[in-house]
Amino acid sequence: xxxxxxHPSWVICKSGTSVKIECRSLDFQATTMFWYRQFPKQSLxxxxxxxxxxxxxxxxxxxxxxxxxxxxxxxxxxxxxxSAHPEDSSFYICSARGGLAGGFGPGxxxxxx
Amino acid sequence: AQKITQTxxxxxxxxxxxxxxxxxxxxxxxxxxxxWYKQPSSGEMIFLIYQGSYDQQNAxxxxxxxxxxxxxKSANLVISASQLGDSAMYFCAMREGGNTPLVFGKGTRLxxxx
Numbered sequence: 055x056x057x058x059x060x061h062p063s064w065v066i067c068k069s070g071t072s073v074k075i076e077c078r079s080l081d082f083q084a085t086t087m088f089w090y091r092q093f094p095k096q097s098l099x100x101x102x103x104x105x106x107x108x109x110x111x112x113x114x115x116x117x118x119x120x121x122x123x124x125x126x127x128x129x130x131x132x133x134x135x136x137s138a139h140p141e142d143s144s145f146y147i148c149s150a151r152g153g154l155a156g157g158f159g160p161g162x163x164x165x166x167x
Numbered sequence: 168a169q170k171i172t173q174t175x176x177x178x179x180x181x182x183x184x185x186x187x188x189x190x191x192x193x194x195x196x197x198x199x200x201x202x203w204y205k206q207p208s209s210g211e212m213i214f215l216i217y218q219g220s221y222d223q224q225n226a227x228x229x230x231x232x233x234x235x236x237x238x239x240k241s242a243n244l245v246i247s248a249s250q251l252g253d254s255a256m257y258f259c260a261m262r263e264g265g266n267t268p269l270v271f272g273k274g275t276r277l278x279x280x281x
Contacts, residue, residue, distance in 0.1 A: 088268045096273070097272065097273045097274050098269075098271045100269075103268055145210055147210075151266065158211070160209075161210040161212075163210065
């Protein structure tokens, strides 16, 4: 149980374009989803917390207009990186939680050229 | 202030030997949970073991055990009988009471040598 999927697993995009990453809870209802970013050889850093049906809460230093998070249903949250730049290249991981169930997605590796 | 401290950037261990990965934490919340995750080169976060702040006994999961010393605020991971497949990054994390996110330490890279 507590399976979380993420799509795509990797994506390459050109600078200035937008990229959408999906995070789905497959066998439980995720009332809360967390989005993390991990740069090479570093730890996971929380970007934002989203509760279903509410606006996301962003961590200090994370631009909410650049990283758009939508959590419109109990099984899906999306992270859209708008006007991506090379410095946004990173590994993005979601974590979904609902009641006692929870888990991490497998991550999305974003490369911006 | 760092909530989770992992002081060992890298560790080496001989195959079949035991290894301890250190983790100390800082919280004033009486209710919290401590987690260990393994992250291989693929990037996925693999849950290993969990210890609740009110748990009386140290958690164990197969070859993994957590040496929980509440007064010292430490939660070291012990891996027994190391295998080559144990080579990976290991992260200690904490969640304080309520529906809060996990906070991670900087991680320890474990290399198992044949």
